[in-house]
Every structure is written in C-alpha cells, then in structure tokens.
Amino acid sequence: MECVRTDVVIVGGGPVGLLLATELARYGVRTVVLEERAEVSGRPRATTLHARTAQVLARRGYLPAPALPLTEEAVSAPFHFAGLWGLELTAPAGEPEPLLKRPQAVLERDFEERARAAGALVLRQYRVVGLEHSERSVVVTAEHPRGRVEFEAAYVVGADGARSAVRALGGIPADESAPTVSAMVGVVRCAGEGVPEPGWHRTPRGWAVAKETHDGRWHLRVVDCLTPAADHRLPLGLEEFRRATSKVMGRDIDMDEPCSLSRFSDFSRLARSYRSGRLLLVGDAAHVHFPIGAQGLSTGLLDALNLGWKLAFTVRGVAAEGLLDSYDAERRPAAARLLEQVRKQVDLMRPVNTPVSLAELTAATGTAADVATETVRLALMVSGQDTVLPPRSRYPSLWEGRFLYNLELATDNGPVDAIRLLADGCMTLVRFGPTAPDWAPPPRLRGALRVVRSAPVPGLPCAALLLRPDGYIAWAADTAGDLVDIDEAVTAWLTPRSGVATMESATPVLTGSVPAGV
Structure with missing residues (x-):
C-alpha cells in the first residue's frame, strides 16, 4: 500500500478544514486534506459570518483591509435572539461589517483555491477507514476510487463534521443531549393560496422561516415543537415535508419541485477535549448544536483560525510548551457557552415559553437601563465580540486576552x-x-x-x-x-527548539505519492 508522509492530515474538506489547510500551508507546513465528496455541495447551508469571525479573517488576509487613514464610522445591523428582533450588532470603525453575507459554498471554493495555491494537497473522493495513533505519529488509511492509501503525519485534524471519523476512530469522548424538537429544511416551489409570506412565523405548534430565492422558489425551515424528532438519517420526501409545513403553519401549503430536503433537530454534542495526543478536532467534529443565530459556521472558522498558527508553530518547532493545548483551553469554553446559549434560544422559541418581543425578554432584568445593557450584552455574545481569552502571564495586564480592534x-x-x-x-x-x-x-x-x-x-x-x-x-x-x-x-508563547530551522526557511514537500488522476 502506498504511504504518503506529511506534517498534518486534515480529514474533511468543508470551509473549516480548507481554511485550516490554507493557514498551515501558508506557514510552510506540509498539509494534506482528505474529503469524501467529489465536489462542493450546492445544498443551501450557512450564509452569514458574524463580526468576530470577519475581524479575524481580515487580519489573516482573507478579507480586504480598509483604506488608510481610518475614517469609517461604526457599522450596525439588526439581528434577532430566539427569533425576537431587536438586537443591534455593531462593528467598530475600521472593521468589516458585523453581518457579512458569504454563502458556505462560496467560502469553500475560495478556501480550496487558496489552500492549493499555498501548497496544500487537497484530495477529493477519499474516505477515511482507519486510524492508528501513537506517541510519535498518526497513520490514516483512506479509500479512494482506485484503491487504498496510507498517510503518516505528525498530527491529524478532524474537520469531518458531526459524524466525524477522526473523533470516532480516535476514541475521543463527547457529551450529548437528546433532541426535543423535529425540524426540516428544503427548497420548493409554492403556488396558489398556499404561498407563505416571507419572514418568521410563530404558531401554537412551532415556527417556520420562509425566504424567497432568486429563482422564485421558497427556502423553508420548519420546526415542530410537539412531535418527537425522527432519525435525521431517514430520507425526507416532498409529501412528508408538505404535511409538516402545513401542520406548523396551520393551513395547507401546496408545494412541488423539491430540492435539498433534509432533517435536523436540537440534538447537541460537545467533545470533552479538542485534543487527544496528536489528534485534534475543529468545527462540527468538535461541537454540534441547533442551527439558530447563524453561529455554527462562524464558530468553526474561529476554531480553524485559532488552531492554525498554534499547530504551525508547533510543527515548525517554535511553540512554547503548552501552546497547542491552549487551543482546547480557548475554543472549547467558547463552544460550551454557545451550546448553552442555543439551548436557551430553543427553549424560548417553544410555543408555551415564547415572549412577545425581545424587550419583554430583557425587561425581566428590571429597569430600562438594565434592558439596554442586557440587549448590548446579547448582541456582543451573538457576534462573538465579548470573547476574552484566559491569560498566560504570571501577572497579566488588564489588556491581556482582549481583542485589539483596528487602529x-x-x-x-x-x-x-x-x-x-x-x-x-x-x-x-x-x-x-x-x-x-x-x-x-x-x-x-x-x-x-x-x-x-x-x-x-x-x-x-x-x-x-x-x-x-x-x-x-x-x-x-x-x-x-x-x-x-x-x-x-x-x-510563554514562543520557545525555539535547538537545531530546528527558522520559520522563514519553510518549503513544504511531501514524501511518497498519491494515485495519479485522483
């Protein structure tokens, strides 16, 4: 069996895995990406990046920098919490806008092009079937259309989604919560009196979100709060989707020409550690939650941006002891907070619990000043701009761990x-x-x-x-x-090992070969 030797293998070629591959390759780390799919999926997925994710992407060169001198004013955008509108997400002057529209498929294609240009090897139609983990290296076995190949690496990163093979084969435990709602999503064509109105629809049975697409179809998300969740792996047909939508909406919704029908729920999972020796997890492989508030993609990309430079510095021999472990110490608590926040939003969206407005929700804190403060707090939390990282210094300044806004x-x-x-x-x-x-x-x-x-x-x-x-x-x-x-x-951050080349001398070259034409 052919064996390819490299520094890092990333299992999963979605936007999170490909961003991480780009980061590593730009630092001169030999990087291989293994992706099961033959091409980028066209299914409707996430479309929004929140403020902190856009801010870090800009610092790493993935978004354009503002013109100098910095004269722009702060930019705000309306948003919701538990479907209740009233939040004002604000980005400081000189930063990207706080709600950046970037469809997931567009990001995936962009990051793949950047990863390849930086020197990463991106292999599609490669399915991981084996993983051997030792103190010195990890060997990944993958199947492809022409057979099998092994990849030996110093580190392996699971960016392979909710059903992560890396997490499962690596024996990384996780805490899970059972689903309590049944949800479906799809794109259909509606006609006649059954055409839904765009926007959020709350009913005694659940809620639905309807958005008209550029070609006159309807992108529908439907959550039934009264029916137990079905196995998300079961196929979803048009008739079941029509019945569920009609039930929640309280009237018949005629539809045809379905595409991208699928199920989801409020099932959640959080890995107990994002690192197990030479195995690491990012994105949905590490954390899964109900898709509310457009925070899943942003959180995964922040994982990749946090891990990328730390793993690169580790591979290149300049990282201080414990730097790679700080990835888990910084990103896992952020995911735990997100999962708790999402659970609260789902609970507030149940028909028996739903407040009339965000003002009613925040008014529970008391005075009008408290309401304003709570609204700002929620906005910073949703946008990721409230994150303060744990310090590493013995006597940290109040600045340590905070984000430096553009100046x-x-x-x-x-x-x-x-x-x-x-x-x-x-x-x-x-x-x-x-x-x-x-x-x-x-x-x-x-x-x-x-x-x-x-x-x-x-x-x-x-x-x-x-x-x-x-x-x-x-x-x-x-x-x-x-x-x-x-x-x-x-x-505390950088401690070069003797005999290791400088970061500047990086030339990523793989040893071994992969089947031609794959």
Whole structure:
C-alpha cells in the first residue's frame, strides 16, 4: 500500500478544514486534506459570518483591509435572539461589517483555491477507514476510487463534521443531549393560496422561516415543537415535508419541485477535549448544536483560525510548551457557552415559553437601563465580540486576552493599521514611544516574531503590546517599567527548539505519492 508522509492530515474538506489547510500551508507546513465528496455541495447551508469571525479573517488576509487613514464610522445591523428582533450588532470603525453575507459554498471554493495555491494537497473522493495513533505519529488509511492509501503525519485534524471519523476512530469522548424538537429544511416551489409570506412565523405548534430565492422558489425551515424528532438519517420526501409545513403553519401549503430536503433537530454534542495526543478536532467534529443565530459556521472558522498558527508553530518547532493545548483551553469554553446559549434560544422559541418581543425578554432584568445593557450584552455574545481569552502571564495586564480592534499606528516605516500589521501571520511586538529601548527576538524566531516601533496611540495607554496572529493581545506592558518582562512574555508563547530551522526557511514537500488522476 502506498504511504504518503506529511506534517498534518486534515480529514474533511468543508470551509473549516480548507481554511485550516490554507493557514498551515501558508506557514510552510506540509498539509494534506482528505474529503469524501467529489465536489462542493450546492445544498443551501450557512450564509452569514458574524463580526468576530470577519475581524479575524481580515487580519489573516482573507478579507480586504480598509483604506488608510481610518475614517469609517461604526457599522450596525439588526439581528434577532430566539427569533425576537431587536438586537443591534455593531462593528467598530475600521472593521468589516458585523453581518457579512458569504454563502458556505462560496467560502469553500475560495478556501480550496487558496489552500492549493499555498501548497496544500487537497484530495477529493477519499474516505477515511482507519486510524492508528501513537506517541510519535498518526497513520490514516483512506479509500479512494482506485484503491487504498496510507498517510503518516505528525498530527491529524478532524474537520469531518458531526459524524466525524477522526473523533470516532480516535476514541475521543463527547457529551450529548437528546433532541426535543423535529425540524426540516428544503427548497420548493409554492403556488396558489398556499404561498407563505416571507419572514418568521410563530404558531401554537412551532415556527417556520420562509425566504424567497432568486429563482422564485421558497427556502423553508420548519420546526415542530410537539412531535418527537425522527432519525435525521431517514430520507425526507416532498409529501412528508408538505404535511409538516402545513401542520406548523396551520393551513395547507401546496408545494412541488423539491430540492435539498433534509432533517435536523436540537440534538447537541460537545467533545470533552479538542485534543487527544496528536489528534485534534475543529468545527462540527468538535461541537454540534441547533442551527439558530447563524453561529455554527462562524464558530468553526474561529476554531480553524485559532488552531492554525498554534499547530504551525508547533510543527515548525517554535511553540512554547503548552501552546497547542491552549487551543482546547480557548475554543472549547467558547463552544460550551454557545451550546448553552442555543439551548436557551430553543427553549424560548417553544410555543408555551415564547415572549412577545425581545424587550419583554430583557425587561425581566428590571429597569430600562438594565434592558439596554442586557440587549448590548446579547448582541456582543451573538457576534462573538465579548470573547476574552484566559491569560498566560504570571501577572497579566488588564489588556491581556482582549481583542485589539483596528487602529492606525505611526511606525518607523510609515502608517499601518492593525489588520495589515498581522497579515503575514507573525506574532508582533509593538513598542510605543520614541524612547523605547531596542529589543530583538532570538534568531531562531525569525518568521514567527517581529518587533515594530510606533508612536503612542491615544486611548491605548501601553508601553508595549505582544499581538497574536489572530488579533488578540498575548501580553501588554502597562508602563515602561514592565518592559523588563519582555523575555518572559515572549517565551510563554514562543520557545525555539535547538537545531530546528527558522520559520522563514519553510518549503513544504511531501514524501511518497498519491494515485495519479485522483
């Protein structure tokens, strides 16, 4: 059997897996993606990216940076919580809009093109059937139209969805909750008096969301809160979909020309760990929840953006001890919060519990000021902008773990904003003030860390900031006296192994070969 040796194998070529592949390949990590499907699925899927996901994508160069100087005002967009409209999602000035429309299929094609251009090997029609995990490596066995092939890698990442083969074959346990509602989705053509009105429809039996497509069809999502969920693997036909829609709507809905009919529910799953030795999980392989609030795709992409640079630095030999474990420490709590938030939304959407409005829901906190505060809190939570990461320093500044929103820096090399500053994937030490003493990183950290000197920034009272590639603050010196801790701060994140090449010398070359024409 042919054996291909590489650094990382990613199982699953959806947008999350392909984004991770792009990130790794851009850092010079030899990366192979194994995907069962022959082509990108055209089924209606997620279409929205929330603010924090768009902000990190911009810092990694996947979205255009704003023009300089930064003069744009904050941008807001209306949104809902549990189907109750009233949230105002806001992105600060200089950031992407807070609700970015990007269909999942478009993202998948874009990331695949970028992954291939960066040097990743993307193989379609490869189904994983075996996995052997040891202290030194992982061997993945995959079937393809011409036979079988093995891939030996330092790490394997499961990006293969809710029925993850990596999670199952790797024996990674997960906590699950049983479904309580039955839901269906599909695209159909409706005619006559049965044509639904666009928007949200709440009834004593559940709720439905109707949206007209560009070709005059209807994209319908129907949730029956009174009927136990059927096995989501059972095929869904037009007649069953019509009956379920008519039942929830309380009137006959005539429909034909169905496509993309499927079932879903509020079943949830959360892996107990996102890392088991040399196995890691991202996206739906790690967490599954009811698809409300357009948060699933954004959460998966944030997983990939968090893991990408940490895994690359680990493979390239510059990561400090425990850096890769911080992926689980940062992303699993975020998913746990999301699952709890989604459960609350589903409970609020049951006919017996549904408030009349978001104002009624938030008014339970008391005063009008409390209502306003609670609405802002919900908006930040839904958009992911309330995330603060756990610190790694012994005596962390209040800045550590927070996200640095886009701002303009007057550096020795001219003006630059935070988005452009991080686009090359380095950790970046920014030192403020003309009298800041020089400090240079160890030679073996070339390509992983760089130092920039900037004039002080109004509203940012820091002597120095250590920025991660994803835009979060890894360390901050509040005063000039704190600069003596730079060495300790850097080594908490980056500790090069002796005898390892610098990050700059990366040339990804696979050993072994895969069947031609596949």
